[in-house]
């Protein structure tokens with residue numbers, strides 16, 4: 001049995017972590033809930049017991065004997081407090097982007113690179129939601145055919161941008177101006193996720209590019225991305241165009257994907273079987289459909305990949321990392 005802290009327990013991802021810990025009957029001895037000062041004293045129910053939320057501060061961390069700290073409280077909170085939890089003996093599993101590209105921090109999708117948890121120094125990073133769902137699919141294809149180039153185009157749900165973003169979607173339907181998004185999200189699509197960088201990409205796009213290379217251990221893989229926010233409540237969709245090093249038969253690609261852990265092939269257009277955000281929400285798996293040859297290049301493949309961004313894209317992946325750690329102990 002383990003002592004667990006959830007940092008950001010009042011947020012979207014934090015609450016989902018709690019429900020997944022309950023669903024999977026995670027072996028918890030003591031549970032501690034942390035958030036900002038604003039939420040200190042709030043009560044959250046877990047398995048019929050009320051837990052009081054504590055402010056995330058050094059004093060409250062040091063008074064606990066912790067095995068795991070699951071963070072989903074934004075990058076600044078992770079930068080400041082993850083090292084304090086780690087120094088205090090906990091393994092931190094962090095959902096923010098703060099530590100992902102640190103060479104001393106493994107970036108892990110359990111179905112893809114479980115071996116990387118072994119070299120952690122007290123912090124393990126959970127990849128970006130849009131990267132996570134592509135990984136089990138691309139890993140299976142890479143192992144069989146070799147990846148030469150990947151082109152991502154995403155259609156990302158508002159839930160990936162936190163509670164205020166969900167409020168913007170609800171408010172937008174009543175004609176109220178958005179607070180989180182720079183332009184209305186209702187009746188619109190925004191090719192703008194996270195901040196714009198000097199190279200013309202958004203930070204979200206660069207996360208997808210860099211994290212893909214790190215997780216697959218393919219430092220030179222050619223990857224590009226366009227990430228787009230759409231007025232969908234939950235679950236991200238992605239068009240993934242890949243160029244492979246080796247030739248393939250389409251039916252073999254389908255078999256490879258059917259055998260991939262965490263992946264469900266949902267592809268029968270005659271019977272309207274292609275994944276959509278509504279169908280993928282509240283499911284653990286990554287769904288792939290519209291599997292077809294890209295006739296414009298040699299060894300080209302088009303895929304449509306949909307997954308619940310709060311579940312597999314964040315909370316579930318973090319809990320699976322903790323389960324992997326327990327298995328290895």
Ligand SMILES: NC(=O)c1ccc[n+]([C@@H]2O[C@H](COP(=O)([O-])OP(=O)(O)OC[C@H]3O[C@@H](n4cnc5c(N)ncnc54)[C@H](OP(=O)(O)O)[C@@H]3O)[C@@H](O)[C@H]2O)c1
Pocket residue numbers: 007008009010011012013014034035036037038039040056071072073074075077095096097126127128129130159160161162163164309310313314
């Ligand atoms: N893996 C992924 O790709 C993925 C997917 C979605 C989200 N995320 C990440 O997960 C994090 C949370 O996302 P979310 O959607 O759950 O956001 P959210 O619903 O807005 O919740 C934010 C949480 O962070 C807490 N928090 C804010 N400032 C804090 C501080 N100074 N100290 C301690 N806690 C603080 C909030 O507590 P209060 O209630 O007290 O304000 C709340 O619990 C973000 O870093 C986001 O980037 C990652």
